[in-house]
Amino acid sequence: MSYTIAYEASSAPSKARELVSFMEEFYATSDNPTAHEKYAGSFTSDATLIMGPKTGKGYDEILAIRHSLWTHVASRKHTPVKIFFGGENELMLHGKVLYTLKATGNQVEVPWAGRVEFAFDNAGANPKMKFYQVYLDTAAQSGK
Numbered sequence: 001m002s003y004t005i006a007y008e009a010s011s012a013p014s015k016a017r018e019l020v021s022f023m024e025e026f027y028a029t030s031d032n033p034t035a036h037e038k039y040a041g042s043f044t045s046d047a048t049l050i051m052g053p054k055t056g057k058g059y060d061e062i063l064a065i066r067h068s069l070w071t072h073v074a075s076r077k078h079t080p081v082k083i084f085f086g087g088e089n090e091l092m093l094h095g096k097v098l099y100t101l102k103a104t105g106n107q108v109e110v111p112w113a114g115r116v117e118f119a120f121d122n123a124g125a126n127p128k129m130k131f132y133q134v135y136l137d138t139a140a141q142s143g144k
Contacts, residue, residue: 003027005093007083015127019091019118020083022127027078039066044119044130052138075100089118097136112136 003024007016026042029035040063043049049056049065056065080095094113101108117131 003078003080005080005083005095007085012085013088015088015120016085018125019085019127022118023080023083023091023093023116026129027080031076031078033070033075036063036066039063042129043132044128047128047130047132049129050133052134052136054138072102073099074102074105089120091116110136 005020005024007020009016013019022042026039029038029042032038040059043059043062045059047058047062049062051065051069054065054068056062077098078095079097080093082095083091083093085091092113092115094111096109096111099108099110100106113135115131115133116129118127119130120127
């Protein structure tokens with residue numbers, strides 16, 4: 001699946017294209033039900049992930065959250081719409097996600113927004129998320 005996220009190039013930081021590409025790849029990974037380790041590997045070793053009411057710090061806790069996100073969901077398809085940069089290493093974005101629920105097969109579409117802070121390696125490349133907070137109604141995923 002292809003993911004393309006819009007952003008304003010005129011107000012974007014120098015690494016904008018790299019960060020946008022990272023996020024496009026991240027949502028493809030997020031929508032893959034078997035890519036748990038790749039998902040958790042998108043974060044720094046000391047990262048914080050806040051997904052609605054769930055918070056995880058570090059690889060193991062982020063991996064556990066990732067597994068829990070598939071408990072009631074058979075499939076998901078993110079449609080990220082636009083990124084807004086808050087500096088060289090920070091962005092916010094919004095979109096929607098379409099869930100197919102395991103229990104009923106029903107589809108539920110949920111709007112979301114997120115805030116991301118990035119860290120780069122010593123060469124200033126290879127971004128990873130050091131902080132990611134997602135704002136959404138998690139009740140839709142529960143199948144209730």
